[in-house]
Structures are given as C-alpha cells and as structure tokens.
Amino acid sequence: MTPSYTEITTQALRSCYEQDPQLLIVDLRDQEKYQQGHIQGAVSFPFPPTLWSRLFKSRSLARLLGRDHSRAIAFY
Numbered sequence: 001m002t003p004s005y006t007e008i009t010t011q012a013l014r015s016c017y018e019q020d021p022q023l024l025i026v027d028l029r030d031q032e033k034y035q036q037g038h039i040q041g042a043v044s045f046p047f048p049p050t051l052w053s054r055l056f057k058s059r060s061l062a063r064l065l066g067r068d069h070s071r072a073i074a075f076y
Contacts, residue, residue, distance in 0.1 A: 013074055024073045
C-alpha cells in the first residue's frame, strides 16, 4: 500500500479533531515556535531541514506514530 496524504484547511482540521479526538496532531516546527503557540494537544516533533538530519530522526518519528496505520495523523 502506498502512503498518501491530503492537505486540509485549519477549519477542516478542527472539524476532524472534534469528530475524532484520537487524531494525532504533530507540530514539526522548531521548539521555540512551538513554545510561542501551538494547537492544543499537538505533539512537538521538530523536524530538521536537512536530509541527513531527517534520516537520523526517522526512527524517532516511527516510534511517535506507532503501529496503528489506521490512526489519522495531521502534520503542521
């Protein structure tokens, strides 16, 4: 199965979260921006801009996402 994604609006994200409180919301911005303000309930997972750094963090991301491939996840 090929992974897929869909871009949605902020309002659509809010609607999804209200319908499914199990929705995992992941904030990919750096820690400083997360501390300045984030979506309530969002998990901070700063994602580095370089390819090498991304590859290094891929295992941590896999642990965060877990094995439930049916769970909805939103990244911002």
